[in-house]
Amino acid sequence: MxxxxxxxxxxxxxxxxxxxxxxxxxxxxxxxxxxxxxxxxxxxxxxxxxxxxxxxxxxxxxxxxxxxxxxxxxxxxxxxxxxxxxxxxxxxxxxxxxxxxxxxxxxxxxxxxxxxxxxxxxxxxxxxxxxxxxxxxxxPAIGLNATFNKGSANSGHLAIVSQSGALCTAILDWARNNDVGFSSVVSLGASADVDFGDILDYLLHDVQTHNVLLYIEGIHDARRFMSALRAIARVKPVILVKVGRHAAGSKAVMSHTASLAGSDAVFDAAVRRLGVIRVQTIAQLFSAARAMSCGFQPTGNRLAIVTNGGGPGVMAADRAADLGIEMATLSPATLARLDAVLPPNWSHGNPVDLIGDAQADRYRHAVQACLDDPQVDGVLAILTPQAMTDPLAAAGAVIAAGAGQTKPLITCWMGEVQVESSRKAFIQAHRPHFRTPEPAVEVFSYLSAYYQNQKLLMQLPGPLSHHEEPDIKRARGVIEQALDEGRTLLNELESKSVLAAFRIPVTVARLAHSVSEALEIARDIGYPLVMKLCSPDIPHKSDVGGVVLNIYSAADVRSAFLTITENVRVKRPQARLTGIAIEPMIRRPHGRELIVGVSRDVVFGPVISFGAGGIFVEALADCAVALPPLNSFLARELIQRTRVSKVLAAFRHLPAANMEALEMVLLRVSEMACELPGLVEMDINPLILDENGVCAVDARMVIEAQVPERPRYAHMAIYPYPTHLVSHYVMLDGTDITIRPMRPEDAGLVQRFVRGLSEESRYFRYMSMFKELSQTMLVQFTQFDYIREMALMAVHTVPSDKQQSGEQREEEQIGVSRYIISPDGLSCEFALVVADALHGRGVGRQLMLTLMDAARAHGLKRMKGYVLNNNRNMLHLMQSLGFTVSRMPDDNTLRLVEKAL
Missing domain, CATH: 3.40.50.720 (NAD(P)-binding Rossmann-like Domain)
Incomplete structure (x- = not known):
């Protein structure tokens, strides 16, 4: 309002x-x-x-x-x-x-x-x-040009938000010759006050803005940025370029914007989770913007190439392979269609080589057939001007074939003079066009990445992603004891104790302080053994000869103990040696050595890393990172981004590794990152994985004290699904009701609930006469990050109508309460609706009480809402809950209800 x-x-x-x-x-x-x-x-x-x-x-x-x-x-x-x-x-x-x-x-x-x-x-x-x-x-739409750019801009639907004014001028100059218009152009400069989060929040609700370009040098408020970017990316494509990817660039950023650049790998992981497209260069930004402004709806990464020259087609296919783009396998029906309209010597596969004498009709038939193929996600049409070629007619045929299509259709008319008029035709038709095949394929890769990242955007895992809950109290106790002793580095035994509290399989280790104690422990554990130094001053034991493997006898124990202590004395004489850890020697002939870690990014907070482990971690540099929280989908995606993932399946003499066990470790580590805000660094290296399971052989952790007043998960850039807000309520008739935060997968429940409301209830809630939520409204109502808004559903179970699923009962939504935080950050606006059959039975009251508790816990001070003055039941409920009711000065049909929290 x-x-x-x-x-x-x-x-x-x-x-x-x-x-x-x-x-x-x-x-x-x-x-x-x-x-x-x-x-x-x-x-x-x-x-x-x-x-x-x-x-x-x-x-x-x-x-x-x-x-x-x-x-x-x-x-x-x-x-x-x-x-x-x-x-x-x-x-x-x-x-x-x-x-x-x-x-x-x-x-x-x-x-x-x-x-x-x-x-x-x-x-x-x-x-x-x-x-x-x-x-x-x-x-531009209102004639506002409050810049010192020498030139204006056309009105359109593309918004630019940039920390560089120079980049804005370059984009505006490019737009003049490419028929691109803008809804807004915002140069943030140093962002002393208004930052990306504020502008994105405005553009989210701006009807003039359909697509957004971002140029980023540094992020000031990661959570605000992530929240706003996540919200807008749900409904509007966002393309960004971030500089400062390397050390020299980061230094330049500090001097230009006084911002902290942060780790580029972490930034990349963050924006992948937000469903946006990231490009590396300004030219790519222009190209991606041109493609996204065409209204494509990408659905995958299978590309078909249509060309009148074999060489350019191969060049495009090579670039596709470089970028991980799959060359589409044309369906038998499509091959038959092409056989009917192309000469006998066409390529009979993908790339579709139309032969050098191809005229416009071949392009039209071939492009149309590929676009119609369900096994094709996008088409690249390439033309080289040959003696028999009419480039402009072919361009018109391709434009006609793509009319009404939502699959990406990208063009590459190679050359200059002979294809100049064709390029103008593509501009007028708002079709992305390129001079060479490689950047055209790159643009398709951005569209494909957008589709994949939108799937990542849908993932909103909770901190507890499985049934067996960790012993968080035990883990925190280990950390607090170390901090009480003035230590920030946990020894191996303490680190493994924390891992065990989170149900991660570990090798059992015991600490020996003398040779005789080591011999006694060895007899208890049994041979073969491993012995490792424990020192708060030596994080990497192997660097100083602090690890001895394959110990089979008492003599070996004595020798290993003396060798390790002597190595420390010679190589690190100032280091404190707290003992020698003794543990069983893990012998897994099919084991793969992996590393799983947690680190603290200065901008985005905790980060999970995964890759090839062992003593060659730095040399192999095979590591992928992701922001917690994770779920199984995100854990698998993290694994697949590493080279070592290729040897986790059956490989030569090795049986396939137990991937479920590995995913579970990543989920447990994600829980650690969520629930232990004082965890600064952690390495599990090596983590041995084979066909039977997984075991953490070695671990180290760095910790720090935390401010006790900080809200839960304040250390994280992505807020987990708030399982702590799940509650249960029993109605007067004995019906059990669960009140829980809404999830993206609840879209079906929400749509059925809205359809089931009476016309009066729908109008009272939405102040509009529709019968069901549009797809855009459904996305906005069910996909959010619990930072800027909260929706609590009341559900109960009913007999399932899904006969094929075998399920006896399923959830049914019977009500929902929601708040959206106001721009002041201290107040919120609420909404409430209950199924008609349950009016007057206490469901609405319980939803509001739970919602107000959640708002208070979030630090909000005031709640308000707008109620139609003929919605007497709602007004009565609000008054009974202590809300004040007042008239709206400019609308007699509404009442403002407010309450201090």
Missing amino acids: ESHYLTPFFSPRAVAVFGASDTADAIGQIVFHNLLAAGFTGPLYAINPRRDTVQGQSAYASIAQVPSAVDLAVIATPAATVPGIIEACGQQGVKAAVIITAGFAEAGEAGRQLEQQALQAARRHGIRLIGPNCLGIMR
Whole structure:
């Protein structure tokens, strides 16, 4: 019901430009000229105390002299003046400001102080800031061009959000010749206040925005970024490029945006989970944007290539193999169709070689047949201008074949002069086109990755992903004891104790402090044995000769004990030796040595790594990373991204490894990352896996103390499914009800529930006369991350109508309560609906009480909602729960209900 807090940036009623001038090429002169030239229809005020007029418009000495209220201030004056300008704007009720000026945090300590002064003034008056050191913002549909870009932009449906103003100018320049229009262009600059999360939150609800491009140098608030990006990626394609992938680039980022770049591998893992497309270069960003703007709906990675030249077709196939793109196997029906319309000497496979004399009709028939094939997910059409070729006619045939298709159709008309008119035709038809095959295949790979990442986006695992719960209390006890002793490195025995508490199979180890104690332990355990040093100062034991394998006798025990202690004395004389760990020697002839670890990324928090293990971990560098929490789908996906995964199946003399056991270890480690916020680092290396199961042979952990007041899972970028909010309720008639958070897989339950509501109940809840939720609404209602909103379902079990499943009972939804956090971060708006047959039986009350408890636990202070004034039962329930009811000043049909939490 309320407008978004960023609305003054994107739909201002009046704009004031500080520093507007007539001086040629001054930033203030360009900004004011752009606003005039773009045709902004609202009042536009030039603020310049030294001029009476600027560019033919009246100028004002200060914001206080402006004759009407101003929503947006654009500041292009020296940095030293900005804090005072923000203060003056606050006194006049301005709620948004774009600071184009540079010279703040990026300029050193004096600049940082100026930036803080500006922020403090903005917070006192409730002003939101974009910048400083930015290009500005555009909203072409309303004639808003508050930038110093030399040129305008067409109105369209593509939004750009960038930390680089220079990149914005490059994209805008590219767009002119490619018939691309924009809903918004936002240059964030240093992101001192408004950041990616804020802008994405606005664009999510912006009807003008259909696709989003992001240029990222660093992330300030990982959870806010992840939450907002996850929300928008559910309904709008997002393409991003992030720089700072290597050390040199990261250093440049620090000097440019004062942001922390973080690990690139972790960033890549994060955005994969968010369902977005990541590209590596600006050229790829342009190409992917062109493709995504065509409205394709990718469904896989099987590519068909149609070409009039064998060489280009092979080049495209080679690039597809490089990128892991599968060459589609054409169905028998498609092969028959092609045989009927192509010459006998066509390639009879994929790539579909039409032969050099191919005319437009061959292209039309071949492309159409491939697009119609259910075994094809996308088509690349290639043309080389040959003597018999009519490139423009062939282009028209391909465009016609793709009309109405949602499968990706990408074109590559090679050459220059002879195909120039064809490229113009592709631009007018909004078809992605390329000069060479390789970038065309790359674009298809982005579309395929988008489809795969959207499946990852659907995964919302809980912290406990299986039935046997870990002994978290025991694990925390081990950690707390070490911290009490002033230690942050757990020894091997302590590390294995934590692993065992999370039900991870480990080798049993005992600690010996003398040769005689070692001999006694050896007799108890039995031979063969392994002996390893334990030292808080030596994390990698093998580096100092601290591991002895294959110990078969008492003499070997004595020799190994003396050898290890002597190696430590010689190589690390300052190290503390707390003892020698003795454990059984694991002999698994079919075992594969793996590593599973947890590390702490400075931006995204805990990260799980998996790969080839043993003493050559660094040399092999075979490692994939993922953000917790994991479920089985995500664990398998993590495994498959490593080279070592190829030897986990049956391989030469080795039987297939027990993949279920490996997945279970990854799920257990995911639980550790969720439930142990003090876990900074962990290595299980090696983790031995064979056909019989898995065993952790060695482990090390680094820990730190935690702030006890931090909310649960505050250390994580992705919030797990909140199992702690599951509760049970018994109605007066004895019916058992479960109240639990909604999951993405509940979409079917939700749709059936809405269909079953009476017209009156649907109207009271949604204030609209529809019979069922649209697909977009269903996605928005069931796919969320529990940070920005919460939905609690009331369900009970009923006899199953799924005769083939063998299930006797299934869940049925009987109600739902939901809150969405308001932009202030302290309040939320709620909604509630209960099945008609259960009105008046306490389900709605219980849902609201549970929802209010969840909101309080999240730190929210106030809850409000909007109820139709003829919904008397809802108003009565709200009053009985302590909500106040008041009239809406601008709508007599609604009542505002509010309650302090």
